[in-house]
Amino acid sequence: xxxxxxxxxxxxxxxxxxxxxxxxxxxxxxxxxxxxxxxxxxxxxxxxxxxxxxxxxxxxxxxxxxxxxxxxxxxxxxxxxxxxxxxxxxxxxxxxxxxxxxxxxxxxxxxxxxxxxxxxxxxxxxxxxxxxxxxxxxxxxxxxxxxxxxxxxxxxxxxxxxxxxxxxxxxxxxxxxxxxxxxxxxxxxxxxxxxxxxxxxxxxxxxxxxxxxxxxxxxxxxxxxxxxxxxxxxxxxxxxxxxxxxxxxxxxxxxxxxxxxxxxxxxxxxxxxxxxxxxxxxxxxxxxxxxxxxxxxxxxxxxxxxxxxxxxxxxxx
Numbered sequence: 001x002x003x004x005x006x007x008x009x010x011x012x013x014x015x016x017x018x019x020x021x022x023x024x025x026x027x028x029x030x031x032x033x034x035x036x037x038x039x040x041x042x043x044x045x046x047x048x049x050x051x052x053x054x055x056x057x058x059x060x061x062x063x064x065x066x067x068x069x070x071x072x073x074x075x076x077x078x079x080x081x082x083x084x085x086x087x088x089x090x091x092x093x094x095x096x097x098x099x100x101x102x103x104x105x106x107x108x109x110x111x112x113x114x115x116x117x118x119x120x121x122x123x124x125x126x127x128x129x130x131x132x133x134x135x136x137x138x139x140x141x142x143x144x145x146x147x148x149x150x151x152x153x154x155x156x157x158x159x160x161x162x163x164x165x166x167x168x169x170x171x172x173x174x175x176x177x178x179x180x181x182x183x184x185x186x187x188x189x190x191x192x193x194x195x196x197x198x199x200x201x202x203x204x205x206x207x208x209x210x211x212x213x214x215x216x217x218x219x220x221x222x223x224x225x226x227x228x229x230x231x232x233x234x235x236x237x238x239x240x241x242x243x244x245x246x247x248x249x250x251x252x253x254x255x256x257x258x259x260x261x262x263x264x265x266x267x268x269x270x271x272x273x274x275x276x277x278x279x280x281x282x283x284x285x286x287x288x289x290x291x292x293x294x295x296x297x298x299x300x301x302x303x304x305x306x307x308x309x310x311x312x313x314x315x316x317x
Contacts, residue, residue, distance in 0.1 A: 020046060060104075075096045265302075
């Protein structure tokens with residue numbers, strides 16, 4: 001799908017114009033959005049805009065981290081939006097000049113749709129040109145990072161409140177899943193932060209200089225997101241260490257019980273083994289009270305060893 005929006009020099013709005021005849025319109029600036037384009041629409045993308053082959057290749061054929069490249073007549077941006085279901089990045093390419101912006105993305109995105117509605121419905125900012133559209137796209141992409149981070153924070157709260165009803169194994173599995181999700185978001189947010197930092201400090205983006213305050217606000221949002229992510233990562237680290245300590249303590253307790261039982265039965269097994277050899281000339285075998293004496297000795301040894309272990313504190317909780 002191709003969407004077009006143009007603002008003419010006579011202050012008139014023009015929607016859904018033919019991009020094959022851009023020169024026929026007296027635009028002050030225009031926005032063309034390629035939303036999951038078909039094969040024919042890709043041909044128009046190549047035909048109607050004289051973009052550098054490298055920037056076209058980056059847009060169509062590969063998933064890149066956020067980046068900024070300078071070309072002779074335009075600046076090329078790659079942004080990473082966040083898929084809410086998988087927390088994987090999806091690429092949005094922007095070709096930005098002083099009098100146009102072309103956006104290209106292979107998936108239909110809520111962020112771009114919201115930016116489109118905002119731009120087409122806010123006539124008070126049309127005089128800001130393509131920079132206004134660029135800011136809206138950046139802003140909507142970053143805004144939709146917050147629900148994903150907040151969702152993970154809620155998952156951590158839920159995990160903490162229900163930890164007594166779950167096994168340590170299940171808790172650790174959920175915790176490592178959350179840490180993996182945080183790492184995905186952290187990677188995207190960090191890359192977007194670096195891109196915004198470059199935009200704010202670039203001397204080659206002439207049209208952005210008068211609007212740095214708006215992009216600085218987005219940069220602040222990304223810093224806040226990183227703080228939220230790092231805070232959640234610290235919580236997961238603390239919970240992980242706590243669960244591992246609890247699990248290790250339980251293992252040690254179980255091993256201690258098994259060790260006590262095994263240690264008590266070693267001498268008893270030794271005595272039983274001796275009298276189980278059935279040699280003919282073993283005097284105790286024919287003694288009237290030999291069986292009861294052997295059992296008494298074995299019971300006494302077990303009781304004495306139990307009392308000794310208890311005195312050493314092995315049974316303290």
